Amino acid sequence: METAILFESYHHGNTKKICDAIGQKYGITLIDARGPIEDLEKYDLIGLASGVAYGKYYKTITDVIRNKLPHNKNVFFIYTCGNPNKDYSMQVKEIAAGKNCTILGVYGCKGYDTYGPLKLIGGINKENPTADEINEAIKFFENILRRCTDE
Template sequence: MKTLILYYSSHHGNTKKLVDAIVAQGNVTAVDISAATVTDCSDYDMIGFASGIYYQKFHESILKWAEANLPQNKKVFFLYTCGVKRKNYADAIKQIAESKKSKIQGCYGCLGFDTFGPFKLVGGIAKGHPNDEDISSAVNFFCGIKDKA
């Protein structure tokens, strides 16, 4: 199954750690959305969107790309890292995918080191994340949805 992951990972590279581990599984292409020139992804069987969480949702560049370029009826999945795990932060990206009649395969989120705003004053939160267990769980998540798709 040919898979594309579009990701945005800045600050501490938390999300990129998950993406890199999944790419190592093979037959997965990862594209940093901040440098993306990809607009046609029709050749891919499954498309993943990965981001840190910004104001309780995926980064705006991911949302805008999905709105403009996600083809109808694609299999999609979501990955995210966040400083505080309160809820599933994928609601906005899911709404876009649903509007494109995408087949949502699943969502994986884990903690990621965060020094945004007031967290910087205390040296950050979720130190040491994503850790090996978080990364392994992300790979297991991907392998599980890939096998079902």
């Protein structure tokens, strides 16, 4: 099964740490949303991963999802944020649903955050994502793979 994770992770690399761990373990393609975007049509499974600012996925990846995500794909979402008290993937899930994509799951965890006034106090969640959170993300991805191969 051809799999890729399209990601945007530029403040502290929180989301990239998770994507790198999954990519390394499973040898999947990682695509930085801030670089050139290849044709995503060839992928059977596409992860959409981002940091969160102002309660939403970063703008660049949101625009790429809106403009480049093919219709009728299996997708999953990963995000890191300062306060994971809700699902911050709602906007991008709506975009994917509008493209008739099958949403297989969402994984979110804390990430080191120095956005806005948090910079004045040195940020929060400096140790995140932790090794446990990265391992949980890998388990999340393994469950997504199992679901795809069981169908």
